[in-house]
Amino acid sequence: xxxxxxxxxxxxxxxxxxxxxxxxxxxxxxxxxxxxxxxxxxxxxxxxxxxxxxxxxxxxxxxxxxxxxxxxxxxxxxxxxxxxxxxxxxxxxxxxxxxxxxxxxxxxxxxxxxxxxxxxxxxxxxxxxxxxxxxxxxxxxxxxxxxxxxxxxxxxxxxxxxxxxxxxxxxxxxxxxxxxxxxxxxxxxxxxxxxxxxxxxxxxxxxxxxxxxxxxxxxxxxxxxxxxxxxxxxxxxxxxxxxxxxxxxxxxxxxxxxxxxxxxxxxxxxxxxxxxxxxxxxxxxxxxxxxxxxxxxxxxxxxxxxxxxxxxxxxxxxxxxxxxxxxxxxxxxxxxxxxxxxxxxxxxxxxxxxxxxxxxxxxxxxxxxxxxxxxxxxxxxxxxxxxxxxxxxxxxxxxxxxxxxxxxxxxxxxxxxxxxxxxxx
Amino acid sequence: xxxxxxxxxxxxxxxxxxxxxxxxxxxxxxxxxxxxxxxxxxxxxxxxxxxxxxxxxxxxxxxxxxxxxxxxxxxxxxxxxxxxxxxxxxxxxxxxxxxxxxxxxxxxxxxxxxxxxxxxxxxxxxxxxxxxxxxxxxxxxxxxxxxxxxxxxxxxxxxxxxxxxxxxxxxxxxxxxxxxxxxxxxxxxxxxxxxxxxxxxxxxxxxxxxxxxxxxxxxxxxxxxxxxxxxxxxxxxxxxxxxxxxxxxxxxxxxxxxxxxxxxxxxxxxxxxxxxxxxxxxxxxxxxxxxxxxxxxxxxxxxxxxxxxxxxxxxxxxxxxxxxxxxxxxxxxxxxxxxxxxxxxxxxxxxxxxxxxxxxxxxxxxxxxxxxxxxxxxxxxxxxxxxxxxxxxxxxxxxxxxxxxxxxxxxxxxxxxxxxxxxxx
Ligand SMILES: [Ca+2]
Ligand SMILES: [Ca+2]
Ligand SMILES: [Mg+2]
Ligand SMILES: [Mg+2]
Ligand code: NI
Numbered sequence: 001x002x003x004x005x006x007x008x009x010x011x012x013x014x015x016x017x018x019x020x021x022x023x024x025x026x027x028x029x030x031x032x033x034x035x036x037x038x039x040x041x042x043x044x045x046x047x048x049x050x051x052x053x054x055x056x057x058x059x060x061x062x063x064x065x066x067x068x069x070x071x072x073x074x075x076x077x078x079x080x081x082x083x084x085x086x087x088x089x090x091x092x093x094x095x096x097x098x099x100x101x102x103x104x105x106x107x108x109x110x111x112x113x114x115x116x117x118x119x120x121x122x123x124x125x126x127x128x129x130x131x132x133x134x135x136x137x138x139x140x141x142x143x144x145x146x147x148x149x150x151x152x153x154x155x156x157x158x159x160x161x162x163x164x165x166x167x168x169x170x171x172x173x174x175x176x177x178x179x180x181x182x183x184x185x186x187x188x189x190x191x192x193x194x195x196x197x198x199x200x201x202x203x204x205x206x207x208x209x210x211x212x213x214x215x216x217x218x219x220x221x222x223x224x225x226x227x228x229x230x231x232x233x234x235x236x237x238x239x240x241x242x243x244x245x246x247x248x249x250x251x252x253x254x255x256x257x258x259x260x261x262x263x264x265x266x267x268x269x270x271x272x273x274x275x276x277x278x279x280x281x282x283x284x285x286x287x288x289x290x291x292x293x294x295x296x297x298x299x300x301x302x303x304x305x306x307x308x309x310x311x312x313x314x315x316x317x318x319x320x321x322x323x324x325x326x327x328x329x330x331x332x333x334x335x336x337x338x339x340x341x342x343x344x345x346x347x348x349x350x351x352x353x354x355x356x357x358x359x360x361x362x363x364x365x366x367x368x369x370x371x372x373x374x375x376x377x378x379x380x381x382x383x384x385x386x387x388x389x390x391x392x393x394x395x396x397x398x399x400x401x402x403x404x405x406x407x408x409x410x411x412x413x414x415x416x417x418x419x420x421x422x423x424x425x
Numbered sequence: 426x427x428x429x430x431x432x433x434x435x436x437x438x439x440x441x442x443x444x445x446x447x448x449x450x451x452x453x454x455x456x457x458x459x460x461x462x463x464x465x466x467x468x469x470x471x472x473x474x475x476x477x478x479x480x481x482x483x484x485x486x487x488x489x490x491x492x493x494x495x496x497x498x499x500x501x502x503x504x505x506x507x508x509x510x511x512x513x514x515x516x517x518x519x520x521x522x523x524x525x526x527x528x529x530x531x532x533x534x535x536x537x538x539x540x541x542x543x544x545x546x547x548x549x550x551x552x553x554x555x556x557x558x559x560x561x562x563x564x565x566x567x568x569x570x571x572x573x574x575x576x577x578x579x580x581x582x583x584x585x586x587x588x589x590x591x592x593x594x595x596x597x598x599x600x601x602x603x604x605x606x607x608x609x610x611x612x613x614x615x616x617x618x619x620x621x622x623x624x625x626x627x628x629x630x631x632x633x634x635x636x637x638x639x640x641x642x643x644x645x646x647x648x649x650x651x652x653x654x655x656x657x658x659x660x661x662x663x664x665x666x667x668x669x670x671x672x673x674x675x676x677x678x679x680x681x682x683x684x685x686x687x688x689x690x691x692x693x694x695x696x697x698x699x700x701x702x703x704x705x706x707x708x709x710x711x712x713x714x715x716x717x718x719x720x721x722x723x724x725x726x727x728x729x730x731x732x733x734x735x736x737x738x739x740x741x742x743x744x745x746x747x748x749x750x751x752x753x754x755x756x757x758x759x760x761x762x763x764x765x766x767x768x769x770x771x772x773x774x775x776x777x778x779x780x781x782x783x784x785x786x787x788x789x790x791x792x793x794x795x796x797x798x799x800x801x802x803x804x805x806x807x808x809x810x811x812x813x814x815x816x817x818x819x820x821x822x823x824x825x826x827x828x829x830x831x832x833x834x835x836x837x838x839x840x841x842x843x844x845x846x847x848x849x850x
Binding site for chain 2 (some may be wrong): 107119128134144147155156157160161163164165166167169170171173178182183184185191194195197214219220221222242243246249250251252253254255256257258259261262263288291292293316317337339342343344348353423425
């Protein structure tokens with residue numbers, strides 16, 4: 001591999017956003033102003049609306065596009081991989097240490113760069129539909145064992161179908177948004193008929209990753225597993241907050257609803273497939289072989305180490321409670337996409353498809369407190385003191401991910417959210 | 426009640442769209458042009474963008490609003506009931522036989538009116554999220570009996586929770602859109618491990634009604650059952666197409682997905698609560714009493730007779746296969762809305778909340794073929810010849826609804842869709 005690319009913007013060692021990454025997001029400057037697309041470089045955000053207005057996206061596909069003067073990335077997502085590659089090449093050149101155009105234009109630099117610590121990140125796309133998969137075999141086995149016992153752990157369909165359900169798009173929020181503990185109905189106490197009604201006592205996180213859809217497909221026309229990657233713009237981290245007591249009582253027969261739809265947090269920077277290329281790895285062997293429409297000639301995934309930490313109210317240190325990896329997932333994103341559309345279902349640019357909780361086979365790799373506490377039957381010790389079975393008020397739940405390249409890091413930043421007490425009602 | 430209001434637009438006896446109705450939709454003129462809001466009157470559509478441009482929405486809430494120059498009704502929906510009442514009063518006056526403003530302005534009339542038969546109707550709102558409830562006790566009991574046996578017919582939570590799941594917004598289509606039979610996995614044949622994979626053999630309709638949300642609520646702030654009606658813009662008919670074989674194999678443990686999300690058809694005209702006021706009736710008594718957050722001081726519903734007919738390919742007559750009524754629903758829309766938000770989930774203007782299949786206690790009132798054929802164990806005879814257990818290719822499924830007032834009809838028009846063969850893949 002070539003030696004790390006160098007930008008005139010300083011990028012410290014271990015920084016998540018070197019020239020090799022260039023993830024996309026949508027931000028507002030601290031002094032106000034409309035949301036606009038940006039790209040992360042080191043500790044700065046480059047305002048793509050300024051770069052576009054300066055005529056610096058001068059390739060054939062983007063020179064007359066208005067996609068960077070929008071308040072969301074949907075238009076850019078819809079353009080597809082050739083335009084994404086052109087944008088990446090333009091930005092890598094513009095930001096390179098050897099390229100004077102932006103480097104030596106102080107007035108433009110002053111308009112185009114913002115300190116990352118001072119901008120307000122926004123949900124980067126208008127999410128038409130959000131789908132949550134259930135693609136970790138370890139997670140499905142663990143939750144199946146907890147809820148139905150070891151003999152029926154894996155649902156009958158699980159090895160054939162990348163199972164999924166539709167989640168709520170309206171309550172997808174950006175990292176840093178506080179989450180109020182939800183209130184709701186819970187299973188009636190033994191011998192009683194009236195359900196409980198209270199703030200959830202079993203609030204949990206789910207460590208997930210999610211893709212944003214690039215070009216969509218027409219209603220009635222499936223995307224094949226081999227073409228699926230062309231429809232994937234990039235990845236973010238996701239916390240699928242889950243109220244286990246509400247989820248359990250409501251969930252049969254139509255699946256998760258109020259136990260999930262009170263909030264779903266995503267990280268703000270969308271890391272592209274191009275940036276993740278150095279981290280391609282083999283996907284798990286599938287046995288039994290899936291049906292032909294789910295069969296990939298080459299099964300690949302990404303080696304993305306993931307971490308979850310909890311920082312209780314008033315503590316200065318976060319305690320790591322989970323180390324997992326995207327590569328553990330049994331069903332790949334291409335299989336998810338092929339399955340999602342096999343009945344003709346149409347995806348649209350900006351749609352969000354989440355992986356499901358990413359648990360692994362290693363000790364310490366369980367992606368939810370439900371699994372770690374085995375449904376609340378045992379305590380989890382926090383490294384910096386205290387114990388948990390589920391999330392307490394004041395806990396900041398911090399997910400992060402980074403891939404170590406040769407001399408550079410491709411990271412996702414953080415996906416965090418603090419749990420506040422249930423609001424009076 | 427006063428004698429029927431009269432418009433200078435001719436409205437034939439039994440026409441669904443007299444001056445008492447004035448439902449809202451979004452249409453394109455046949456000669457092309459952008460989608461714009463309209464209102465139905467008799468056999469005509471009144472272009473609200475033309476009326477607004479002419480300055481005829483001159484009340485205090487709408488005179489400076491741009492809501493009628495949008496391609497969707499979301500902005501108008503967001504304004505809330507006072508603005509809706511103002512628009513209704515303005516339109517009832519403008520269209521009245523005694524009011525010369527529009528009646529005697531031939532050039533304006535020529536620009537503002539379109540024959541309904543010549544316009545192309547569109548989905549009337551950008552639907553951020555679509556939720557499908559399960560609020561008919563008869564439907565829940567029937568499907569529960571079919572799938573789990575009579576002893577476990579009604580799920581344990583059903584009498585306490587207006588059960589719902591999130592559906593797919595992208596595939597909500599307008600009446601008249603053809604639906605391709607979906608393809609997908611089905612339960613492995615007895616003794617085998619490999620699932621089936623084929624065009625659905627058990628394609629069904631579900632007779633439903635759905636509300637569009639007016640003003641939304643903030644994430645974290647529930648809507649009370651008493652305030653719920655302020656958030657409801659109006660009603661449409663809905664066919665929740667369902668592939669029973671796909672649904673059955675995929676549905677445990679996370680609920681319906683590909684068995685439903687290949688298409689959901691709605692009728693184009695949104696009938697307001699104001700138009701439905703004459704048809705308010707009592708809602709069913711609930712036993713056990715629901716929890717306080719679902720308790721209404723006065724339980725009302727709407728008496729809306731509903732009908733489903735099937736017109737097979739090449740036939741000239743449609744055979745009625747179901748006569749039901751909205752009033753049969755056990756959970757009211759206000760209860761649905763209060764439940765949907767009790768955990769803090771945010772609704773947005775333009776969201777679609779469907780009732781679930783509306784089956785009733787009367788013979789002939791079962792709102793799906795699944796129930797009518799009792800899971801395919803018996804044939805349904807069509808009045809004009811032929812039998813069905815499920816929908817066949819070429820069948821046009823036609824839902825309609827109208828309420829008979831004293832000397833006028835408030836109708837919904839039709840919600841129809843023809844099933845085409847599964848597309849080659
Ligand atoms: Ca999840
Ligand atoms: Ca339904
Ligand atoms: Mg969630
Ligand atoms: Mg449907
Ligand atoms: Ni035909």
